[in-house]
Amino acid sequence: MSENRLSSSEFPAASHQDGDAASPRRRGSRKSAGGVTLRDVAQLAGVAPITASRALNTPSAVSPKVLQKVREAVEKTGYVPNLLAGGLASNKSRLVAVVVPTVIGPVFQEIVHTLTETLAAAGYQVMLGQSGYENSREDALLEAIIGRRPDGVVLTGIMRSAEARKRLLASGIPVVETWDLTPTPIDMLVGFSHEAIGREVARYLHQRGRKKVAVVGGRDERSQRRMNAFAQECVALGMHEGRAPLPMHHVTAPTTLGQGRQGLAELLQAQPDLDAIFCSSDLLALGVMIEAQSRGIAIPEQLAVVGFGDLEFSRDLQPRLTTVRIDGTGIGQRAARFIIDRAAGIEVAERVVDVGFSIIARDSA
Amino acid sequence: MSENRLSSSEFPAASHQDGDAASPRRRGSRKSAGGVTLRDVAQLAGVAPITASRALNTPSAVSPKVLQKVREAVEKTGYVPNLLAGGLASNKSRLVAVVVPTVIGPVFQEIVHTLTETLAAAGYQVMLGQSGYENSREDALLEAIIGRRPDGVVLTGIMRSAEARKRLLASGIPVVETWDLTPTPIDMLVGFSHEAIGREVARYLHQRGRKKVAVVGGRDERSQRRMNAFAQECVALGMHEGRAPLPMHHVTAPTTLGQGRQGLAELLQAQPDLDAIFCSSDLLALGVMIEAQSRGIAIPEQLAVVGFGDLEFSRDLQPRLTTVRIDGTGIGQRAARFIIDRAAGIEVAERVVDVGFSIIARDSA
DNA sequence: GTGAAAGCGCTAACAG
DNA sequence: CTGTTAGCGCTTTCAC
Numbered sequence: 001m002s003e004n005r006l007s008s009s010e011f012p013a014a015s016h017q018d019g020d021a022a023s024p025r026r027r028g029s030r031k032s033a034g035g036v037t038l039r040d041v042a043q044l045a046g047v048a049p050i051t052a053s054r055a056l057n058t059p060s061a062v063s064p065k066v067l068q069k070v071r072e073a074v075e076k077t078g079y080v081p082n083l084l085a086g087g088l089a090s091n092k093s094r095l096v097a098v099v100v101p102t103v104i105g106p107v108f109q110e111i112v113h114t115l116t117e118t119l120a121a122a123g124y125q126v127m128l129g130q131s132g133y134e135n136s137r138e139d140a141l142l143e144a145i146i147g148r149r150p151d152g153v154v155l156t157g158i159m160r161s162a163e164a165r166k167r168l169l170a171s172g173i174p175v176v177e178t179w180d181l182t183p184t185p186i187d188m189l190v191g192f193s194h195e196a197i198g199r200e201v202a203r204y205l206h207q208r209g210r211k212k213v214a215v216v217g218g219r220d221e222r223s224q225r226r227m228n229a230f231a232q233e234c235v236a237l238g239m240h241e242g243r244a245p246l247p248m249h250h251v252t253a254p255t256t257l258g259q260g261r262q263g264l265a266e267l268l269q270a271q272p273d274l275d276a277i278f279c280s281s282d283l284l285a286l287g288v289m290i291e292a293q294s295r296g297i298a299i300p301e302q303l304a305v306v307g308f309g310d311l312e313f314s315r316d317l318q319p320r321l322t323t324v325r326i327d328g329t330g331i332g333q334r335a336a337r338f339i340i341d342r343a344a345g346i347e348v349a350e351r352v353v354d355v356g357f358s359i360i361a362r363d364s365a
Numbered sequence: 366m367s368e369n370r371l372s373s374s375e376f377p378a379a380s381h382q383d384g385d386a387a388s389p390r391r392r393g394s395r396k397s398a399g400g401v402t403l404r405d406v407a408q409l410a411g412v413a414p415i416t417a418s419r420a421l422n423t424p425s426a427v428s429p430k431v432l433q434k435v436r437e438a439v440e441k442t443g444y445v446p447n448l449l450a451g452g453l454a455s456n457k458s459r460l461v462a463v464v465v466p467t468v469i470g471p472v473f474q475e476i477v478h479t480l481t482e483t484l485a486a487a488g489y490q491v492m493l494g495q496s497g498y499e500n501s502r503e504d505a506l507l508e509a510i511i512g513r514r515p516d517g518v519v520l521t522g523i524m525r526s527a528e529a530r531k532r533l534l535a536s537g538i539p540v541v542e543t544w545d546l547t548p549t550p551i552d553m554l555v556g557f558s559h560e561a562i563g564r565e566v567a568r569y570l571h572q573r574g575r576k577k578v579a580v581v582g583g584r585d586e587r588s589q590r591r592m593n594a595f596a597q598e599c600v601a602l603g604m605h606e607g608r609a610p611l612p613m614h615h616v617t618a619p620t621t622l623g624q625g626r627q628g629l630a631e632l633l634q635a636q637p638d639l640d641a642i643f644c645s646s647d648l649l650a651l652g653v654m655i656e657a658q659s660r661g662i663a664i665p666e667q668l669a670v671v672g673f674g675d676l677e678f679s680r681d682l683q684p685r686l687t688t689v690r691i692d693g694t695g696i697g698q699r700a701a702r703f704i705i706d707r708a709a710g711i712e713v714a715e716r717v718v719d720v721g722f723s724i725i726a727r728d729s730a
Numbered sequence: 731g732t733g734a735a736a737g738c739g740c741t742a743a744c745a746g
Numbered sequence: 747c748t749g750t751t752a753g754c755g756c757t758t759t760c761a762c
Binding site for chain 1: 492506
Binding site: 047048049050051054061062063066085087088089090091 | 747749750753
């Protein structure tokens with residue numbers, strides 16, 4: 001059994017003179033990477049490594065004199081702490097894994113951006129992972145994440161497999177799920193109800209007297225849930241005969257403007273007298289608007305259009321797009337706070353937060 | 366929190382009994398993080414830790430029998446290697462830092478996406494950093510990056526300060542700069558010439574008989590360089606009298622559709638007879654198109670519009686947008702390859718690659 | 731093919 | 747406030 005303890009005779013006591021023992025290389029052992037280490041800084045400052053460490057991490061715990069000497073040594077040597085080593089020793093990696101289906105497309109940008117910024121300000125780095133819209137790569141991704149021992153994981157609209165969820169939970173890493181209100185959160189949750197959105201949009205259109213509604217939506221699960229709730233509520237409100245299903249055009253995520261154009265074209269073919277369309281993204285909505293325009297269909301007079309996401313451009317379209325706004329920044333900030341607090345040992349009271357949504361009523365509906 | 370560490374008594378020593386010396390905890394020293402370690406796996410498999418390590422990292426270097434036993438032990442314990450520890454010992458972090466001005470906005474999505482995917486496939490994780498469009502936060506970001514000892518850094522359109530560049534170079538980390546062809550690359554470079562784009566677009570419009578051109582562009586440096594080269598070439602081609610400066614509307618990055626609308630409005634006020642506009646992003650171009658439309662200006666008949674970026678939606682606009690295409694995927698792949706090769710000890714022959722660009726001629730110009 | 735020893739660079743724990 | 751000691755969990759080196 002390897003007892004890899006170092007006999008003290010190999011370590012000349014650091015306090016008294018040690019002649020050429022200052023050389024960090026003993027015997028013919030290991031090649032050092034060549035960088036400046038804390039040891040070098042400490043030596044230059046004339047203190048023990050741990051003191052130099054304290055000067056850098058808890059300046060208030062050392063004397064001003066030592067603090068200054070260490071800082072000078074850092075300056076002189078260009079020392080940059082090795083966070084890998086620090087993380088290993090302290091069991092805090094200061095790394096947070098952020099997983100999104102994809103960074104392509106505008107949907108998750110706001111969350112990724114906010115997390116990166118907020119966490120960076122608190123001394124954390126973001127490790128980005130893309131899960132894709134299929135579940136196949138989740139396992140490999142999870143392994144890569146857990147292997148880094150992050151101080152937290154933020155999951156956005158993903159991690160379906162029960163196996164993966166169990167593993168994450170077992171790892172003991174704080175997990176924040178976002179972008180949905182799942183019934184059985186792994187750990188913490190910041191999201192909103194896709195069903196509520198579908199219902200609310202149906203009521204919105206109903207109030208405005210629309211009678212012939214249809215949907216263009218992504219095939220991903222969350223989009224489906226919005227769409228189905230929307231359809232159900234439409235039936236409940238008498239906007240649609242329960243017999244035939246509500247006209248729906250399904251597209252593959254991530255959604256595109258082109259899909260929106262095509263969607264309207266196909267829906268119109270089946271049902272030329274549509275007077276309202278709910279799209280599962282603003283990009284789809286823009287496509288619908290452009291297609292309508294090129295066919296001489298007036299928006300909102302003849303056709304009402306509602307999007308989802310409230311992208312930056314939506315307010316500047318002609319007509320301005322009515323859409324559903326999700327506060328991605330707010331979600332990102334709360335998720336970051338959850339993890340930061342947890343790392344600081346603060347137990348969060350509210351582990352599930354519904355950030356809600358709002359329908360931004362503009363001109364298109 | 367479940368302390369799911371397996372005490373050695375739960376793992377019968379497979380080789381020979383070694384009393385309580387097998388206990389990894391000596392004295393009242395350090396608390397272990399609670400995870401399964403390689404040591405646990407090795408013990409369960411009845412081999413030395415180093416052998417278990419080899420079974421996982423270089424399976425071909427151990428006997429099939431050992432390989433199987435180790436794999437079973439991994440399975441049974443749910444062991445996930447601690448990459449922090451591995452990185453510290455091997456001096457390879459398998460981490461690549463990717464720095465972009467911001468992930469908000471469509472410009473850098475393709476690069477971030479491709480890098481994340483390509484590097485993940487090769488066993489690397491992406492650490493995301495946002496530098497903003499000002500240079501102020503570069504230092505802190507750099508410190509955070511170098512501290513992780515990444516195996517590579519990909520810089521996209523940033524790192525202006527000479528100080529920061531020097532520090533990166535001194536750190537010895539392979540660096541790939543992208544999105545530009547700087548005269549003095551830090552290390553490796555995959556980019557294109559913003560000046561060449563400006564000139565080429567000017568010629569394109571000249572060939573199509575445009576005479577009164579203007580520009581809507583971001584204030585960031587790269588955009589400026591495109592715009593200035595464009596203006597210069599316009600003068601050279603006689604499209605603009607050298608006396609007055611070319612009409613330019615400057616906007617703050619990241620660019621938006623709204624800025625495009627406003628840009629056209631203001632340019633038109635000063636120069637009502639414009640017949641062509643070069644925008645520094647497709648989003649700006651879309652704004653220009655929408656504004657033109659709402660004013661009854663026909664595109665391309667009365668006004669030609671050229672964008673930059675060839676966003677996914679541009680081909681589906683009405684009229685379809687003529688724009689400049691940059692192969693973000695190609696850039697990402699090359700950048701990833703540079704770093705992977707370098708980590709493998711392969712010296713790359715071509716350290717500077719010009720990926721060029723192409724003008725996608727569609728209907729708007 | 732396998733293993734013992736010796737750290738990678740840092741911090742927690744416990745003294746003084 | 748400062749230092750000593752003992753590792754964090756892994757891999758490199760060198761020996762068998």
